[in-house]
Amino acid sequence: MNKEKINKLLNRVPIHVVIVATLIIWIVPTVGLLVTSLRPPEAVRATGWWTVLASQDASGPYTQSCAECHGADGAALPQADLTDPELVAKYPRSLQLLAMLRKDINGQPHMGERPIPSAQEAADIAAYLMKGNQTEARFTMNNYIDALVGYRGDNTYRADCAAGTQPPDLKCNLSDILNPRGMGRAFVNSLLVTIPATIIPILFAALAGYAFAWLDFKGRFLLFAILVGLQVVPLQMTLVPISRFYAQAGLNGTFLGVWLFHTGFGMPYAIYLMRNFLGTLPRDLFESAYLDGASHWTAFRQLVIPLAMPAIASLGIFQFLWVWNDLLVALVFLGGTTPVMTYQISNMVTSLGSGWQVLTAAAFLSMLLPMIVFFSLQRYFVRGMLAGAVKG
Amino acid sequence: MAVPQNTPETAAHIKRIKKSSAAPTPQIMKQGALTPWLYLLPALLVMSFFIVYPMINTIGLSFQNRDGTASAATTCVEGQSCWGIFENYHYAITAEFNTSSLQAFWKSFWSSSYGNTIKWIVVMVFGTVAFGLGFATLADRVKYEALAKAIIFMPMAISFVGAGVIWKFVYDYGTQQSQIGLLNAIITTFGGKPVAWLSTIPINTFMIVLVGIWIWSGFCMTILAAALKSVPDEILEAARVDGATEWTVFWKIMVPIILPTITVVVTTMVINVLKLFDLVYVMTGGNFQTDVIANRMYTEMYKNFNVGRGTAVAVVLVLTIIPFIYLNIKRFMEQEAAR
DSSP states (O other), rough: OOOHHHHHHHHHHHHHHHHHHHHHHHHHHHHHHHHHHHHHHHHHHSSOGGGSSSSSSSTHHHHHHHHHOOOTTSOOGGGTTTTOOOHTTOOOOOHHHHHHHHHTTEEEETTTTOOOOOOOHHHHHHHHHHHHSOOOOOOSHHHHHHHHHTSSSSSOOHHHHHOOOOOOOOOOGGGGGGHHHHHHHHHHHHHHHHHHHHHHHHHHHHHHHHEEEEHHTTHHHHHHHHHHHTTOOOOOHHHHHHHHHHHHHTTTOOHHHHHHHHHHHHHHHHHHHHHHHHHOHHHHHHHHHHTOOOHHHHHHHHHHHTTTHHHHHHHHHHHHHHHHOOHHIIIIIITTSSHHHHHHHHHHHOOSSSHHHHHHHHHHHHHHHHHHHHHHSHHHHHHHHHHHOOOO | OOOOOOOOOHHHHHHHHHHHTTTTOOOSSSOOHHHHHHHHHHHHHHHHHIIIIIHHHHHTTTTTTOOOOOOOGEEEETTTTGGGGGGHHHHHHHHTTSSSHHHHHHHHHSSHHHHHHHHHIIIIIIIHHHHHHHHHHHHHHHTTHHHHHHHGGGGGGHHHHHHHHHHHHTTOOSSSSSSSHHHHHHHHHHHHHOOOOOTTTTTHHHHHHHHHHHHHHHHHHHHHHHHTTOOHHHHHHHHHHHHHEEEEEEEIIIITHHHHHHHHHHHHHHHHHHOOOHHHHHTTTTTTTOOHHOOOOOIIISSSOOOOHHHHHHHHHOOOOOOHHHHHHHHHHHHHHHH
């Protein structure tokens, strides 16, 4: 390599550093969520998720500070047996443990000449002792099971079921996956909401888009301009009258109500996209079809729908992600009667402050399908966005 | 993973859409006077019922009392100032403000849902557009552009609720010695004091805005990147040959050329921010002075069950959006005229 080439390479180093650093910042929070969802609850509460990357040996601080007197297995002192779960349970966190270590024992400092461990070390020791001095599995699927069945106890679903102490709403058989409090049921509900709420608007929009692009009628332009304006109307503006109407019509908490609402709101953008796409189809195509005696309806079914597949794909992904990720509409019209995933998670966030392991598992479950859709069909998603670039 | 915006296919697609403007008024086949309306019927029905009618109804309800049974004027409290039939608006606009002195007003304004919404608009729109533009420009120069863009774009696929959980965990504040939230762990590692990010006023609002930036930057980046690709290479090369630095090329050539796209992105983002509800709802519930207009509407309507006040807040929200409805239609007209 000559000098110039090396110089050129060196000049580009800052760009790579900036880009890679940004990417890391972007992705680390999500990685944290995933890692946390796979960790046992005690570990989640005691240490940060990044410590899973740290040394395998959790006994380090214990060996350093305690093993000399208490023994490597913790059972050396009969009056302070660290293998005794009852004793250990008194010092679940670093705070209690440090307070105890600072106290005198038999008139002597607890730690003797040795330095009192730091807060982090004390936390590690406490976590180590809580695990019963044995290295437990670092990862577990229990959180996902707990999230799916909607388990809300202090233990795990599997442990409770084995002991027969499960909450009354769980039966410890396969039917638990459809427990109304669980994410399994919410997943099914989300699908039941999303699929029709994606298909119906596309169908309606294809019809209307065809009319706007290839049919002649009075007020075509004006109507379309109004449509462009309607794209921006906030959802909040229409919630109250619709929910009042639904309450009277008995549509509150029904799938039909949500499908219709999402259809109505998805319409302006969907028609806009469809009309713009269909307008680009070659004119000759329609002319020859009509000359062959095809009616508008035949042309629509056999010509427009197959040709519009790219636009339908873009629209489908857009609408799918929009409905799947929506919280407000689900909150107002479905609420707790038929909870969808976003609703369940928001409920867990607001009511269940501490259960990070289940919350992260639930959040990851809800992100799974959108992520798959997004990464496999990214190009269509981006297309739809570039063509419309208006809907939020 | 494809780089959608780079494929010639997509470029052609966009071009075609632009060219669609050239499609003449269709006059191909005889049609009954009713035919077009049959095609439009389902769409027009759902739109009238779910958008147009509720909008009008909402405006009506905003002049009524808490359950929509009497005029809003009846909710006036004796001995206090009253706006008559506009009483809900009186509440919606002034309730959060302390008007005892100018200073108190200023302070209460910036902790109100209005002040917060302004903070959101300024910081988030600037943040997403600046970051999106910057990243698109940089990523254009590396081989792994596709992957880099996909990663930045990924949060768009996640729900606001999911993003709220992700970042609530990053911001977690432990009262114990050991911090399980990444941000506080970093701070304590460097000897700092942990911060309760989501309940410390005034930084909490900005911490939620950061999450918004994380979500929406990919959107801005994608659209701006597509615009940057359309800047003719000859112009850039000519400038570089003339000795312009990359910095000058960016500010004096690229930015002016894509300015129309930047405007579109900015207006779209302002609308998005105005409507934004989920993030605040999940992360703080609007507590600790983080409320925004969209969340306040929800609180009035579905937590306080006050139809009149809730709809009045919604109307205020839509009033702020009207200029953008106008801009949108105007832009559409210009596009059509250019056909």
